[in-house]
Amino acid sequence: MKQSDPRPTVNRDVLSRFVGQRVRDLRRQRSQTLAELAERSAMSIAMLSRLERGLVSPSLGTLASVAQAFGVPLTAMFRGLDEEHDAVIVRADQGVEILHVGSGQGRRYEDLGVLRGPNRELEPVLVTLTDTDAVFPLFQHPGVELIYMLRGSLEYGYGANRYQLDVGDTMQFHGEIAHGPVKLLAMPVQFLSLKLHRLDEG
Numbered sequence: 001m002k003q004s005d006p007r008p009t010v011n012r013d014v015l016s017r018f019v020g021q022r023v024r025d026l027r028r029q030r031s032q033t034l035a036e037l038a039e040r041s042a043m044s045i046a047m048l049s050r051l052e053r054g055l056v057s058p059s060l061g062t063l064a065s066v067a068q069a070f071g072v073p074l075t076a077m078f079r080g081l082d083e084e085h086d087a088v089i090v091r092a093d094q095g096v097e098i099l100h101v102g103s104g105q106g107r108r109y110e111d112l113g114v115l116r117g118p119n120r121e122l123e124p125v126l127v128t129l130t131d132t133d134a135v136f137p138l139f140q141h142p143g144v145e146l147i148y149m150l151r152g153s154l155e156y157g158y159g160a161n162r163y164q165l166d167v168g169d170t171m172q173f174h175g176e177i178a179h180g181p182v183k184l185l186a187m188p189v190q191f192l193s194l195k196l197h198r199l200d201e202g
Helices: 012-029 034-041 045-052 060-070 074-078
Strands: 107-111 122-129 144-158 161-166 170-174 179-196
Touching (some): 012 045, 012 060, 012 074, 034 060, 045 060, 122 144
Antiparallel strands (some): 122 179, 144 161, 144 170, 144 179
């Protein structure tokens, strides 16, 4: 009878997210921008952004180019994959700007880090809105979300309702219901968004 392999398996999505975080960590350690890394690795900024966010499964050739740009061996891209989870610290003003479905003029979204692991359980994003004439999209996603107002004031839509949120206010809701900023009342507007994703039941 064939015995099962006791070693843990890592699926492609988990590996992509891990490698993306590793690339981001190495870039931050060297205080490099995406543009600088793109120039060193002969890759596009868009591709590197998708790589860091775990949205693509990079080939070994791609990883070799990035590793060479960092001056590290290819194996360094996988270092820590089987280690215990660590703490993630994102220093002030060091959040990575991300391309978001709501990105546009006067809208900035900064990823505040993610713990390594098979699932992204918590997604912290710092949102800054500075354009009163912007038309904001509505969002829908699994899980729940909490937003905490840091600066300014706005009307926030949730389903058919609107709620005014001011500095210090929090709002928690189910992500499946259409939601998002509707009107900016006092500028600039900045809030912390925490999305808690549902984990697959095992």
